[in-house]
Amino acid sequence: MKTYAGLHRTTIAFLVFVGVMAVFASEASAKVYLDINNPGGRRLPIAVPSFIVLEGTDPAGAASEMAAVIAGDLKFSGFFEPVPAEKFIEDPRKKALTREEIHFPDWTAVGAEALIKGGIRLAGPRMEIEIRLFDAVQGRMIVGKKYTGEIRDARRIAHRFSNEVFKAFTGEDGIFETQIAFVRREKDHSQIFIADYDGANAAPVLSGKEINLKPRWHPDGKRLAYTSYKRRNPDLYEVDVASGREKLLSGYTGLNLGGAWSPKGDSIALTLSRDGNSEIYLLDPLAGSLSRLTQHSAIDVSPAWSPDGSRIAFVSDRSGSPQIYVMDASGENVRRITFEGSYNTSPAWSPRGDKIAFTARRGGAFQIAVVNPDGTDLKILTNNGASHEDPTWSPDGRYLSFSSRRNGRHQINIMPAQPGIAPLAITSKGTNLTPAWSPRRP
């Protein structure tokens, strides 16, 4: 059994601006708190009170923001239930941060089984934060970390500690430091944006005012492929996210769409209509050579790799309506996997390999569905009156992002990949479409 793995790491990947100063001593234990493979099970009640300002002033409200970010991450995960702050009975003036200082019955009395306590020292633009996770029932510390950074890094540091909490309780890495790329449609153009997975810090990647569509991450998490009309033709480009440098990947006359990098990053599956009809090809981006995978007079579009790179899911209307198909990466062994409904599009293969998510039209509305790669066990996940399109998986294969239209406009939503859970909107401004969830970055 793997638990509290984070405690035993001696090396920690540093961001330039966030340093982990110290890992506090703690009592590791072999107890697994949450069954990661039973996501519909009991949620662990956890209290995340506002962090305590130990030194300096906090005009930006970093202390309360960091606690709110961690509580939001844990609630979204589906494995935790944050205890509402109005229930708290601990005297907020009490600066209790350590096991010795905390009176745990104050927390178990309000139903908390776990507790996160943070303290901040602020000096100019810099801050130092110590955060501890406790088992409130046993009165023991599980994880303790000290971070330094700038005040503007507050959310980033909070997400990083959420990952520690998730790892401690489930044994798996969290996705709280990932990002989501998407398209924001403006009046006469559309732009690629990248935001944190929870929608914060949304910013455009490109400077132009063209129609830019359908971002897809390179497995290195540093580059996006996208289609742009800057040359008055839907050509495929890549952009290096850090520098904004763009490069043409494919500019054949007609469609150059949906650049899906293979899991190794050495090949791009894309749709071209250069031969008069949309077909799926593999492009070797270094050699520029193409191999054609589909040979059919119908529409073939939207390639999506299996995580082992052996197969590709795609959409074809060769049966008379758009349906999901799976083929080998050589183009052989084409099999149709959706048979219900007259409109099933935009497949996304789970990083775990076991499911393909897609857009399913049911009764005039669009829903997010999942199906096994062999076509069995189809489930509609969304069903809340809104219309949902274009799913993308989180790198752990536990969550989905997609666009949802309620009250007229599409917004980016995130949700655990299970039926019966209300999606969480992470955008609210403008019209936002076609999300792509980033890989984890080292």
Added chain:
Amino acid sequence: MSKAVRMITVVFASAFLFAAGCAEKPKAGDEGMAPGSEAGKGPGAGVGETGLGDVPKSVEESAALKDIHFDFDKSVITDVSKETLKTNAEWLKKNGAQKIQVEGHCDERGTNEYNLALGDRRASAAKNYLVLLGIDAKRVSTVSYGEEKPLCNQQTEDCWAKNRRGHFVVVTK
């Protein structure tokens, strides 16, 4: 891409074609091949190439050319559209020097990527019908805008019907 860069790319592409040939031979007059890596690195290691098709650089609207419309998730040319295409073909015959581009558009329902493929199919269907009416295929290019350029922004059947269109523009450069 600036004109200068484009020029360099074209020159470099030509040199590359002579020097190395290309992995997949482009159709004459339709597509050239251009290096994907920056000019200046020189041929040899690190040189990539990608298709760089010939596309109109600028177009303008023409009141003489009328839109055609399509049914949901269909690219079939309807009887009404056939009449419109005959009128558009007459204009092309009278203006023998002009080239046009057919834009394929979709309504907002459905996923963007599939709609781009559907728009491509609609534009091709319109082009094919014009060719059937005797228009030289070289005078008609196509582009799909999928659901990205709606004429009408309400969520009504009327509005969706207006957006599912083949639109015709005159190529000026």
